[in-house]
Amino acid sequence: MVEKKIKEAMTIMHDDASILQPPLVTGNKSIGDVTRDVCASMDRKPTGLWWAAFAVSSSALLLGVVAVTYQIATGIGTWGLNKTVGWAFDITNFVFWIGIGHAGTLISAVLFLFRQKWRTGVNRSAEAMTLFAVVCAGIFPLIHMGRPWLAFWTVPYPNTRGSLWVNFKSPLLWDVFAISTYLSISAVFWYVGLIPDLATIRDRSKVGLRKRITSILCLGWDGSARTWHRYETVYLLLAGLATPLVFSVHSIVSMDFATAVIPGWHTTIFPPYFVAGAIFSGLAMVLTLMLIARKVMHLEDYITQTHVDRMSLLMLSMGSLVGLAYGTEFFTAYYSGNGYEQFVFMNRALGPFRWAYWTMVSCNVLIPQILWFRRVRACLPLVFAIAIVVNIGMWFERFVIIVTSLHRDFLPSSWADYTPTSIEVATLIGSFGLFFTCFLLFCRIAPVIAIAEIKGAAHLNKPKIDQHENSQEMVA
């Protein structure tokens, strides 16, 4: 009888329809269980599935290395770019990857400031994803330079040419500063978050390479209350700094376009539009990786249905914002009375690249609308499929913005078509290879869930759980 009552109570407690917050970690874990569960995947030997994924991604990476080596050795002529379409695949990929990176900072910094505790289940891997995505992004402008070994010319340093300084009025230069700051601050944010977990790994591993490496990297962390007190202050500061940073980075990326005089680029909506799009694509990528990781690494108790539900809602709202931006762009073109602007937008929707435009609209605006239904959000394979669709759609968004605005410019005699070459496609595949290879290695060598953060946020080991255990003992 008592057992039945307790079961009833448990059902009510875990009912999704409850207005109270659902538990962050399911499965009635103690804080010791959290350490064991998260470290388990690092202790185990890699599974066959991991090796298969690693083989595919490292092969893709190798393909990319070959393509980039060939391109650097031969020249930019190996790409399908021409005088009219001077930016295409490379900058599309650059903006795409930078966008992917934005969800990591959104989850780790913005949601931290908003006290969204559910972020602790996903923030570590989202931050790692940010780092890898920004590295992937950085490669594209670098190789587009043609002579990447002179990339250091973008840094203002005293030189023998004058000194000839960099042009601080160019958004392309702002980008150099924005992206390098973003990469370094994201790396620091990630590392600072890792320190307590590295100490946990140090203390639980026996003598060996892992113990030695973690002892060095955790900087002698011992969990002192005084250190925690300062640590929390610094973590809050970093979150406070990273939040405007994430908005500034994609705003500056958008200014690469918006400060040009090209119709379709020269518009004030670009900064917020790009930021919303970036977060949208990043969330889609986080969801893609999370859904795989929770299944493969058996983290269902930490990355719960609630996490997927909230991320889906965030993705839906960002997707709708992006949809609003698409509409606003058209309205602005119509209302501006500017013939060139109107032409570019009609050309986007009905011109030779209309297939790309309508792929973008369907993937980013129409299909994600089914996320309004709770049942859809609860069906993980469907959410996974939508996330993939959004990833594709957001890649096409950048392609549409860049290529359709350029291919028919002010002078009809210079209109041109654009088709990517195999080298460009191989470079794109290579960037995915780099991203997934890094992510798979990360899953093996670092805790994919922020152990210390989730222990603090999830209210584990509370006396009330003891009471529950007592009652279970009584039943027994």
Add this chain to the structure above:
Amino acid sequence: MSERVLLAIFDHEEDLIASIGALREREYQIIDAYTPYAVHGLDKAMGLKPSRLNWVCFICGMVGVLGMLWFEHWSASIDWPLDVGGKPWNSLPSDVPVSFEAAVFLGGFGSVFALFGVSRLFPGKRPEFAYPRGTDDRFVLVIDQADSTFDLGAVTVLLNEFHVLETEERLTSHTGAL
């Protein structure tokens, strides 16, 4: 100078905080507490003052923003004025983005390195009080025994009230400056 300390091990954060309150009421010296995660309210229980690292961040950020504004102005309009599309040499709005990035960069790195400096975290450092499960699922309280009024029996009785799991006496070279 070596010191005698008492380590008390708990398995609940509530017990740790409550025992700290009780010990401080009786004027025992708490050296530090070691927890696997940031325990909410522990700073208040231990009477820790708000950290001044905010100021480090602010100053580094200001150095970043002012330094970069000056550099942009100096390089673009004094050292080698460059006419870019007829724009004014010293246009402030175009200097804003890079100055902002410099502020974030210096503010972030400054406060993290200040944290490492103040908390004496560096590669190769050995933890002060090694208690292996202190970074897993145990809460460790370190009480100073040097005080002549320290009564081990009374403290043990008090700690037992707060469900202490075990206590351990240690000699340490710790100077109390943590």
